[in-house]
Amino acid sequence: MIIAISGTPGVGKTTVAKLLAKKLGYDYVDLREFALRHGIGEMKGEELEVEIDELAYYVERELKGRDLVLDGHLSHLMPVDQIIVLRAHPKIIGERLKERGYSKEKISENVEAELVDVCLLEALEENESIIEIDTTNKTPEEVIDEILNLFEKGVKRRLGVVDWTKVYDEVIPYLDLGGGDEWV
Numbered sequence: 081m082i083i084a085i086s087g088t089p090g091v092g093k094t095t096v097a098k099l100l101a102k103k104l105g106y107d108y109v110d111l112r113e114f115a116l117r118h119g120i121g122e123m124k125g126e127e128l129e130v131e132i133d134e135l136a137y138y139v140e141r142e143l144k145g146r147d148l149v150l151d152g153h154l155s156h157l158m159p160v161d162q163i164i165v166l167r168a169h170p171k172i173i174g175e176r177l178k179e180r181g182y183s184k185e186k187i188s189e190n191v192e193a194e195l196v197d198v199c200l201l202e203a204l205e206e207n208e209s210i211i212e213i214d215t216t217n218k219t220p221e222e223v224i225d226e227i228l229n230l231f232e233k234g235v236k237r238r239l240g241v242v243d244w245t246k247v248y249d250e251v252i253p254y255l256d257l258g259g260g261d262e263w264v
């Protein structure tokens with residue numbers, strides 16, 4: 081079975097995906113590396129731009145039927161058996177991306193994406209089997225235990241674990257709201 085680990089950049093996909101693969105004895109596949117290896121997409125500066133359909137075609141052709149954990153912020157758009165969308169307080173995303181030296185614009189873009197559930201909403205259009213996990217204040221090990229526990233119970237779909245609209249005020253400093261002083 082292919083398990084996709086998706087979520088906003090900085091949410092902890094790579095950490096969780098590698099640990100989950102190890103625990104399950106599955107292979108670990110980084111979707112970006114997979115795309116590069118197959119000559120899919122074009123580099124635009126630091127970023128790799130890919131055609132989703134082309135990437136999905138290769139995933140189906142090369143990976144289908146294998147037991148693996150697929151890591152990447154586009155993995156929820158791929159033909160997989162189970163999607164796990166990791167969530168974290170948008171402030172945490174902001175802080176992690178700041179530490180990585182991302183631009184203000186990039187930080188704002190990603191914090192906003194987490195705030196308004198972009199990955200989750202996209203995933204809902206693709207697949208029935210979606211498990212949402214709130215990683216806020218949890219260690220990677222605790223996140224893995226939660227995932228394995230749900231798998232053991234046969235849970236394939238669990239949504240609605242976070243509502244960041246309640247913490248919007250804490251997130252404002254990370255957002256590039258523009259407008260200047262005229263908006264009072």
Ligand SMILES: Nc1ncnc2c1ncn2[C@@H]1O[C@H](COP(=O)(O)OP(=O)(O)OP(=O)(O)O)[C@@H](O)[C@H]1O
Nearest residue numbers: 088089090091092093094095096215218219220223
């Ligand atoms: N509960 C948690 N789950 C996952 N990572 C966590 C958790 N708590 C703290 N972290 C830390 O958060 C950081 C997340 O980085 P990671 O590269 O895994 O994120 P990512 O979502 O794969 O990012 P990107 O998509 O930008 O590559 C790591 O330093 C990790 O140790």
